[in-house]
Amino acid sequence: MFSPFDSILAFKTAIYFFLRSLLKGFLRRATGLCELQRLCYANNIGAKRTKGVEKSILLSRCPVLKRINTQLDALAEADELANNWSTVEEAVEATMVAKQINKSIHEAFIQPYRICLVQIYGYRQLIVRLDQIRGIAFDHNNEVHLVLLKNLWKLLCPDTELEGMISKQWTDIGFQGQDPSTDFRGMGLLSLENLVFFATVYTDHARNILSHSLHPIHGYPFAAVGINITHMALSLIKAGYLKTHLYNVESRIYTVEDFHKIYSYLFASFDKLWIRSKPNSVMEFSHIRDKFEAAVVKKLQFEDAVFRWDPYLETI
Structure with missing residues (x-):
């Protein structure tokens, strides 16, 4: 059963996504660039850029970006990211198609975006590895x-x-x-x-x-x-x-x-x-x-x- 607080939170969330969608649409028309492009072009390599890209992917309603997040997250959870570079490259290509990014014109977008994906899901994979080691009990017979x-x-x-x-x-x-x-x-x-x-x-x-x-x-x-x-x-x-x-x-x-x-x-x-x-x-x-x-x-x-x-x- 929903409480008044839940209703207010749901309303605020709906408003947020509505305004976010309006702003993204306006900026897309004004700049000719999608949000991911704007983030990659506006910031040098580092936390500001990668955090922005990470947030954009997580909040995106684009089915392709949702699928990319699910696939790369699964690889990170399985500690298999390094063995599946092709999936990262496929994610870059799929993003450019979904966001209608012309590769010949916006080739400079590819490497920054690729780096962001490696950092985002590499960070998640590191947590998995650390948890695995933490779960190993010290054994006097080992x-x-x-x-x-x-x-x-x-x-x-x-x-x-x-x-x-x-x-x-x-x-x-x-x-x-x-x-x-x-x-x-x-x-x-x-x-x-x-x-x-x-x-x-x-x-x-x-x-x-x-x-x-x-x-x-x-x-x-x-x-x-x-x-x-x-x-x-x-x-x-x-x-x-x-x-x-x-x-x-x-x-x-x-x-x-x-x-x-x-x-x-x-x-x-x-x-x-x-x-x-x-x-x-x-x-x-x-x-x-x-x-x-x-x-x-x-x-x-x-x-x-x-x-x-x-x-x-x-x-x-």
Whole structure:
């Protein structure tokens, strides 16, 4: 049964689409270009253009664009986008036919539009990949998992020999107990891969942050916080906030490594905020974490926002 609120919302939606249709028709007649062309011609490569194209496709009532969205979304969900480039090319061709775009006159439209499609559905595919890794539970009987965990210790504590996979030593790098695998339950193998990537690619910086975390007053559990940063980063990408950064920096299908780099930036940035905040205890973690996440979201609301970090120049 519909409520008065539902009726008002439906009315506003109908008005919105009616006015949108009128405006699109007017601009088409005035410029001789469809909305997708105007978006691709008016903006350089980046978030502003791709977000505009994404919105245009999602709101379009054109059957061809609806079919394109369904087909490419299905490929992204199946993690098969890279194996089906022909579908992307077919989508470009079908769009030009449906929107009556003359290829010989508007050849400059093709590459920007193609890039937008790759970014839009590549972003969706990345979420699928990340969820798959997050769903893998740490297994003490899996040698690959054990090697990852051992490498994390070696990278962070090269001068200290690990006594065993179940050891109180794990608390020295911020795990909550003697068995680090219990900390991975929420974020699965993704959180371990994030930590290992950070410690492998930015070894000196990771060790430096570990030393910050061991401060007797202002310290925090390094590994536990790192796992929490994984949760934050995954939430940000699923909410769409990270489109701004990724659409601005890469015009290809996104990889898990792109997510690892974002994670590294976030971890290093959070550490900086923690140091500046000088909390009296780790009990202030939730407050500082929420403050940090709000600042990240605010930054990403600017269409030209990117995460730039050179750990050697400290330019976070």
